[in-house]
Amino acid sequence: MNGYFGDVVTLAVKDLRLELRARDTLPAMALFVLSTMTIFHFALPSGSSDNAALGLLWIAILFTALLGLTRTYAPEREQSMFDGLLLSPVDRSAIWLAKTVAALAFLAAVEVVALLAFWLFFAHIGWSLLAAVALADIGLCAVGALVAAMATASRSRELILPLLLLPLTIPVIVGAVGASVADDPGKYLAFLAMYDAIFGVIAWATFEYVVAE
């Protein structure tokens, strides 16, 4: 595969390979989400509504995503590899898209654990929850990969990332929780899809300026 999407695949495969070798991010994310779901399981009183459990699931997913996104550019930051990537003739938005794809893969892998724990501890998993998870993941990772690049340049990046990302992803959480608990999740899913499209295009178009000096 050549061209723009060939570059995206090449860079995303590189990120997945780096994670498989270093195992820096996935185990931490999996442990965090499993611990959180276990705590919620014992903290929620018996007879609590499914809606309360769904709200807690989304808290777990949001902060797990945040944990993963903090490490998105760790190899580039620690080894000055941003220079290496920026010197290459690839379209810079391909770097963002590859990071988004890799972050999505990590988050999806961890969500398998989270949803299994949710199913075991709380309630059954419906199609609307799965659709909300998929759409919310895209929004979180697309915006997160952009904001993480901004935060990378800062010394207090662990603080900057949540400060920038959480306000931007409030609509994602509103849409995702709404789609999970509403009787008619259609409008919430449409809202999530619209957020993904709009913010995906904004992140794609602005990444080049974010990584400029």
Next chain:
Amino acid sequence: MIRAAQLAKRFGDKRVLQKLSFALPEGGFLLVTGPNGSGKSTLLRLCAGLSSPTGGTLELGVERGELGYLGHEPLVYRELTALENLELFARLYRVPERQARIRALLERFGMWDERDNRVSTYSRGMTQRVALCRVLLHEPRLLVLDEPYTALDAAGSELLDAVLAERSGAHTFLVSTHDPERIAHLASDRLEFV
């Protein structure tokens, strides 16, 4: 290939480069010398397009993919092998016949037998050899090399001497070094920082 006029770079209040003018024609070899902190690396980063000047003008006659840059960092992923790193960059630079090209470079720099080991297991000198392979992989028209002899042993340094001599005249070079006499015979011009 490169034309700088009244070039300036400052970081906050600190002026690193001031009113620097020079021209490097195609096929030229500009040797940059000077003490630590004099602005050599800053100049090379500007010429590689990794930084923007705060004053003056800098015209570069190459596209991004036509430039090979070796900085203080080797710019290879430590958790990937030498082969994986070079395959990654060969794909990004659209290097034709990349397997043969990678093999030829790794053999030339004595790294073929180490190709499947991760860069994190290499010595600093071996990492520098892989970094040089990365720089030369796509046959760049302009080579910007910041202290290329760093960490190389005697054999590695002689190898680099030969590689630079072979390409001198055919490629354009901007090289900073603390050992200018080593490559002074290749230089068409010299820029001395004080």
